[in-house]
Amino acid sequence: MIKGFIFDLDGVITDTAELHYEAWKKLSDEMSWDFDRELNEKLRGISRMDSIKVIMDHNKVTLEEQTVIDLATKKNDLYVASLDHMTPEDYLPGAKELLTHLRTEGFSVALGSASKNALKVLQQLNAMPYFDVIGDGNSVTKSKPEPDIFLYAAEKLRLPPNNCIVVEDAEKGIDAAKAGGFHSVGIGPEDRVGHADLRFDTMKEATLFEVKSHFADLF
Ligand code: G16
Ligand code: MG
Numbered sequence: 001m002i003k004g005f006i007f008d009l010d011g012v013i014t015d016t017a018e019l020h021y022e023a024w025k026k027l028s029d030e031m032s033w034d035f036d037r038e039l040n041e042k043l044r045g046i047s048r049m050d051s052i053k054v055i056m057d058h059n060k061v062t063l064e065e066q067t068v069i070d071l072a073t074k075k076n077d078l079y080v081a082s083l084d085h086m087t088p089e090d091y092l093p094g095a096k097e098l099l100t101h102l103r104t105e106g107f108s109v110a111l112g113s114a115s116k117n118a119l120k121v122l123q124q125l126n127a128m129p130y131f132d133v134i135g136d137g138n139s140v141t142k143s144k145p146e147p148d149i150f151l152y153a154a155e156k157l158r159l160p161p162n163n164c165i166v167v168e169d170a171e172k173g174i175d176a177a178k179a180g181g182f183h184s185v186g187i188g189p190e191d192r193v194g195h196a197d198l199r200f201d202t203m204k205e206a207t208l209f210e211v212k213s214h215f216a217d218l219f
Contacts (some may be wrong), residue, residue, distance in 0.1 A: 009113035011169030045170025110153035147180025
């Protein structure tokens with residue numbers, strides 16, 4: 001029986017990928033590092049420190065750990081400042097409708113995000129009332145593709161993974177859901193989330209009706 005849903009944040013509820021891109025791009029320009037949208041795609045769903053390491057590897061750069069932390073902090077300050085402009089208009093199309101529908105039908109709902117800024121994003125969107133549990137980048141140490149963040153959210157919801165559907169836009173996010181024994185819904189192209197149990201191109205198509213139709217024997 002499906003009793004709960006666990007949502008990723010960036011790329012599922014709202015499109016912060018563009019804001020992350022702009023902040024990493026600004027830092028990279030200052031450091032004379034190569035950084036483009038293709039590389040930004042590789043940062044989808046992974047933690048801040050893992051992200052800067054991907055960018056440095058790409059540029060064949062090695063720096064002292066403290067310098068890396070300082071640069072990641074600089075990027076984060078830029079990113080957090082850009083969140084001030086986020087408003088309740090900034091849900092991805094379909095996301096608010098699905099969250100509202102889950103509330104009216106009485107499902108348990110959790111957030112399972114890699115971001116340490118998830119609370120600020122939810123507050124900017126006025127999205128807190130849609131969630132029973134918040135799992136974010138501060139809740140666990142091992143990030144996706146490890147299943148820890150989703151296992152944390154499920155435990156707080158008091159549900160076994162088998163009773164939950166994870167909604168994710170990142171390849172590593174679907175890997176994490178599968179590793180934890182969750183049912184999964186992928187948002188995005190086949191080459192990114194084609195390994196999910198069910199896939200939609202965008203959140204607009206991800207209605208509760210469609211999800212229930214696919215997982216009919218589980219509802
Ligand atoms: C998000 C983004 C990632 C970002 C990570 C950490 O994960 O997709 O690109 O690197 O959060 O964010 P922060 O620097 O704010 O802690 P998710 O899991 O919400 O997609
Ligand atoms: Mg995401």
